[in-house]
Amino acid sequence: MKLIIGLGNPGSKYDGTRHNIGFDCVDRCAKEWGIELNQSKFKGVFGKGVVNGETVFLLKPLTYMNLSGESVRPLMDYYQIPIEDIVVIYDDLDLPTGKIRLRQKGSAGGHNGIKSLIAHLGTQEFNRIRVGIDRPRNGETIVNYVLGNYYPEERDAVGESVELVAKAVEAWTTKPFLEVMNQFN
Template sequence: MKLIVGLGNPGAKYDGTRHNVGFDVVDAVARRLNIEIKQSKANGLYGEGRIDGEKIFLLKPQTFMNRSGESVRPFLEYYNMEVEDLLVIYDDLDLPVGKIRLRQKGSAGGHNGMKSLIAHLGTSDFKRIRVGVDRPAPGETVVQHVLGRYRPEEKDAISEAIDLSAEAAEAFTKKPFLEVMNTFN
């Protein structure tokens, strides 16, 4: 079994914001794999499917970003899954819009959703895809930036990054992650 988690905030007012790019990628994976995300468990919306006989779960925690671990850990426990089966997708201020970076493990890097995951899972050794949303513009706070929408000139780049991240997430279900990293980094 594999679990692909996209981090974001629930509710229509957050749709299309930088902070919700994890949700956007999971939605793109769902379209690619023809999985409907409409079931509820562990404070999250999820869908399930199969690839080459292996069960795949897609999860969008509904706990708000800063409490994502409160959804992911119970979901893993319910299905008796290991952290090695987990891939987390989230926004990253330190990467330019449109850039993605895959890692096998790492720190939270100041990201509160990742801090919550690390605290609840008791480890930072889980796979992740960081999707660049760039730094705030001068005079813009981090909160304004991540809860804001993309500028028109960024839309093509973020759309491509979402598609590429979805492709990488699908590859995670089929290949060793080191191979996936070598392909997509």
């Protein structure tokens, strides 16, 4: 079994914001694989399906970003999903918009959603896909920037990165994560 977690904030006011790119990636996977996100439990919304013969869970925690671990840990425990079979998708200010970076471990790097996951999982060693959103321009605060909408000139790159993440996650259903890292980094 694989658990794909997209980080974001619940509510329509956050739809399409930079901080919700993890949600956008999970939605893309759900659409491509015909998985309905129709189960509300574990402080999140999730769906279950089969991709390339592999049972897959897609999860969007509805706890707000800084409490994401409160959703992920209970689902993992209930379905007995080991840490090596999860991947977390989230926004990254240190990557240019449109770029993705796969890693098997690392610090939170100031990301509150990842801080929560590390606290609840008890380790920094879990698969992750960081999706670049770049840094604020023109003196904009980080909070306003990550909770803001993309600039019009960024939309194509964002769409391409979401598509690339979906391809990487699908590749992970048939290959070890290290191999997928080497292919997509």
